[in-house]
Amino acid sequence: MALPVEEQTILVTGATDGLGRRVAAELAQRGAAVLLHGRTAERGHHVLDELREATGSDRLALYLADLSSLAEVRRLAEDVERDHERLDVLVNNAGIFADERALSQDGYELTFAVNHLSHFLLTELLLPLLRRSPSARVVNVSSIGQTPVDFDDVMLERGYDGFRAYAQSKLAQVMFAFELAERLGDEDVAVNALHPATLMDTKMVRRAFGRARTSVEDGAEAVVRLAVAEDVEGVSGRYFDGLEESAAQRQAYDAEARRRLWELSEELTRP
Numbered sequence: 344m345a346l347p348v349e350e351q352t353i354l355v356t357g358a359t360d361g362l363g364r365r366v367a368a369e370l371a372q373r374g375a376a377v378l379l380h381g382r383t384a385e386r387g388h389h390v391l392d393e394l395r396e397a398t399g400s401d402r403l404a405l406y407l408a409d410l411s412s413l414a415e416v417r418r419l420a421e422d423v424e425r426d427h428e429r430l431d432v433l434v435n436n437a438g439i440f441a442d443e444r445a446l447s448q449d450g451y452e453l454t455f456a457v458n459h460l461s462h463f464l465l466t467e468l469l470l471p472l473l474r475r476s477p478s479a480r481v482v483n484v485s486s487i488g489q490t491p492v493d494f495d496d497v498m499l500e501r502g503y504d505g506f507r508a509y510a511q512s513k514l515a516q517v518m519f520a521f522e523l524a525e526r527l528g529d530e531d532v533a534v535n536a537l538h539p540a541t542l543m544d545t546k547m548v549r550r551a552f553g554r555a556r557t558s559v560e561d562g563a564e565a566v567v568r569l570a571v572a573e574d575v576e577g578v579s580g581r582y583f584d585g586l587e588e589s590a591a592q593r594q595a596y597d598a599e600a601r602r603r604l605w606e607l608s609e610e611l612t613r614p
């Protein structure tokens with residue numbers, strides 16, 4: 344059985360803006376110890392101070408890492424492991440949308456690297472801490488926009504399109520969640536993925552689509568539910584559209600495709 348929220352330690356990636364910031368704030372208001380991941384010190388400390396004032400919580404901490412660098416992902420995991428005996432929830436929220444093809448610091452297509460590979464590696468490295476929780480959870484923040492992973496051109500070297508890159512990375516997050524849940528089996532670590540809300544009012548949405556249809560509060564409600572709600576305790580290997588269980592793109596249910604993605608991700612994140 345999961346610990347009460349006020350006794351939990353929760354890491355939220357991409358917690359200094361948009362959805363991640365709102366999720367972190369709501370979890371802090373419920374009394375959890377919230378570890379905020381951010382990319383830059385200036386922005387991170389600004390948000391940390393704002394959330395401390397807004398929530399009244401003294402259980403907030405900031406961890407910095409550029410997720411386009413696998414070395415920094417490893418350092419992030421080491422920092423969290425150094426400071427905490429266990430981790431109850433990992434919310435893999437950070438994400439980018441890139442109009443033009445760019446490469447990560449490790450030479451991989453940037454959207455795939457940040458949205459999927461960084462979280463694949465971070466989750467793998469933090470599994471020992473998650474296993475020390477009586478009932479841990481991993482929440483992958485995906486999207487309703489999902490495109491099959493093209494194993495012949497995962498890095499999209501032929502005909503890059505920003506929306507395709509984003510949608511491929513988001514389906515990869517779902518496939519990773521399903522595969523990890525299956526590999527963990529009966530262990531007390533639940534892994535799920537979700538589309539939080541459609542076109543939330545975030546900087547990324549406004550830049551990519553020019554308008555928003557929902558609020559970050561709408562999306563945060565769905566994420567926080569999967570992270571700490573009692574009604575989904577023990578639920579694992581599922582995909583949710585907001586508050587409702589739904590069906591992901593069909594490649595997510597292809598066991599061979601999931602295995603190929605897992606093995607590729609292992610290969611690409613190997614030191």
